Amino acid sequence: MLKEIRWYLELALFLALSLVISWLPGRSADWVGRRLGRLFFFLLKERRRIALENIERALPFLEAQPGWVRRTPHELARETFENLGRSLLEDCKIYHGHGRRLIDTVEFRGQEHFERAREKGKGVAFITAHCGNWDLMALAFGARIQELTVVARRQDNPHLNDVLERIRKAYGNRVFYKSSALRAMLGAFKRGETVGMLIDQAVGADEGILIEFLGRPAWATKLPAYIAKKAGTPMVPAFIHREGNHHVMTSYPELIPSTASDPERAAAEDVQALNRCIERYIVEHPTEWYWIHKRWKNTDGLSAPVPGGSDAP
Template identity: 25%
Template structure:
């Protein structure tokens, strides 16, 4: 092992030890106090992150009627929510053991029950605590599988995965070249596939989002239409500290002879739903995402 490899391995171990220390602290505090503690830290310190100015610009462009004071409040709420979500992600096993923290709306519960033993595609957005959609679905006996991006640190990756698996009885699938095949297999076996659909996707379509051209992911619509599965869109709102309400609905997918046009239309409807939810709770969405390519170019040119 050369010096560079040794330094990398040492860095991995330091990150892992720090991670375990944070989990130990949060476990000692418990879910409610740990979530509040991390949320407060992020509210105080995250605005010094370079992403804060990007988030502020995106919010100003998306909701131009807001005053600077209103944007400041929303972004402070956003950072607190992200800090809380980070802590709750590390404490997933504890939250899974307390499902009463998560309430499903009657309409969404009815849609999940109507699916029965068949597979489905569930998509959500980075609002509230998005990890808990699977926990809510499992409370109705529906196994969920999740797709995620692996961490570069193998020690942290193995530890994170072991804790996240408690929320995904259908399994976790690492994003990659074979992930779609695995997701198809799981969906055909009756598992609900949970995925995020609000991040920018260069393989998707370009369409208006908050009035500006944005990169919209079409993966959930494509997968649902290709496999003939129901598509459910849901979000997990934070309603009181570490307590949540999951709301959503089944989206009707168009089926014509033009599959590409059908996917385009349904993707726009999906993101229109996202936009409505974000407008209702703007402090719970992740505004720093590079959703708008033209705005990203503008930001880069202005620096």
């Protein structure tokens, strides 16, 4: 009973605040989003701690990459929260029907890679991560290029989950939830459809492959590699980032699956290669990745068994 009351209070607070926020003009909304994110940075102490620890431990890897611009963990973490605040305001605008300009101004690059993959007739798996405003990426692609399905995790608060589902289904997109996604995804690919998959969250050892991510061992979902083998569906890495006053979605060439004879090694190499794509994005846009979650859970004392992997696009 108390949990249900809390859920409704959270929903009411979100709807009230988001309605007010949704009417803010573009520049004002961006300014408010940054300040809201900075407020979260100071108030959400545990999330701030996680972000700072993740960044500090990833710095040796990041600083060794070509093109890395040296910045302190505090600066990177604070700007990460600011970007999350900006994305939150953008999603509020979309939820309340004031986000069409956001969608119409997204710039698409590398569309030829998606078209080439789609021509194979086996559907397309967009492989992405919690980068930039990932919900906006799916909405803009669905509204302007081709409807797609996103794979998501249900929120603990079912009422807030309904709000997120409404956002994700805007402009014709669909949602598959992880608990029952595999069969639905295989069916979608058989029909030649496009599915977006976020692959950068920690998973358990029973459903993951141990890889190297930002210089540390991490469990990563093996679902993309399984789908590529089972359905022959092309895997196309795609990400969104902020550029000036608009967003850019970039699609990269299809990942060519590993030719290793051992199925387990082939899957591990494919998953490692996909995560290399995410690493490259983080090097280029370090404050637009989701540093605030526990990406490296249950890996103490472990080392990634698969060295290297394919280079990022």
